[in-house]
Amino acid sequence: MGEEVKMSEYEGGVDCGDEERVLEWEAGLPSVDDLTPLSQPLIPPELASAFSISPVQYRTLLDVNQASEDTLSSLRGITQSPNIFKSLGESHESAVVEADENDRDGSGSDSRKSRKIMDCAEEDDSALPVDNSGDDPAARTLKRPRLVWTPHLHKRFVDVVGHLGIKNAVPKTIMQLMNVEGLTRENVASHLQKYRLYLKRMQGLSTEGPSASDQLFSSTPVPQSLHEFSTASGHSNGHSHGNGHFQVPVPIPYPPVMPMPVLGMTHHGHGHMGMPVGAPPKGAVGYHHGFESHHHHHHPFNMLQQQRDWSGNNYGSVVTYPHVARSDK
């Protein structure tokens, strides 16, 4: 499995104006519950035990989280055209209503009102008609539309980063493990940079929740393995497994994700989702550098702030559609 993937050429430079093309690379992930836990038996037991992969507590929180993700995980038949970049003139609507309030009890809150959109997700993401079996230099050269870090994508990102450990989580590796078609190293690097800032900011405030501006980031729990400067790829999931012999990055059995291009509409007419987020005083947070070099002071941060579980909410769900209502049927 080292199949390199290519995408068809993306229409280049016709109207290379200042027009901003935003694509959303939505993961056509089947069932989120499936993808989430890395505790899947797909990982060799040896490795699993070696790294002591923890299947726990991912769920409860994510559960809520995914209820919303679930919501917008839809997409269908854009496979018609191999040209994923420009094949998005189609009508794919995903208007979603938010899932009102969730109970603050993150434990067994199953009150998910996962509502599906009409379009069901096709699960043929593994059978993508990526017919470019050759090489397509254009795909690598031409300018691509901006990547939209959808909650799903971000989730994958965090998953990978979390399981790599701070030390091994470098753009290239992350990119490879994420296994998302068309994702570039730059994409990841940029996101990673921002993510690191987020993590650092979080460390500054041990008791406060994430700021309201951290929608994307705060929506995904930070893997515990990320909190330390573990020298190896080990996971400190509550087990003092100091000896990390293997530095082999655990391959994550993610199915390939097909990017779903979506013309970004420059309108988001909504300020807040009606969240009374008591925005913590942000601003005078002292950053320092080397958060993985020295600085021997770290607590197990538990940023599972459920007092305001915007954890799973409705951003992104506001994928309104310009006009096309339903040319389909």
Added chain:
DNA sequence: GCCCCAATAT
């Protein structure tokens, strides 16, 4: 070449 980070551009 890859990585990191701050700054700047789009």
Added chain:
DNA sequence: GATATTGGGG
């Protein structure tokens, strides 16, 4: 505002 790109340093 979210990403992309760039530039300087390792």
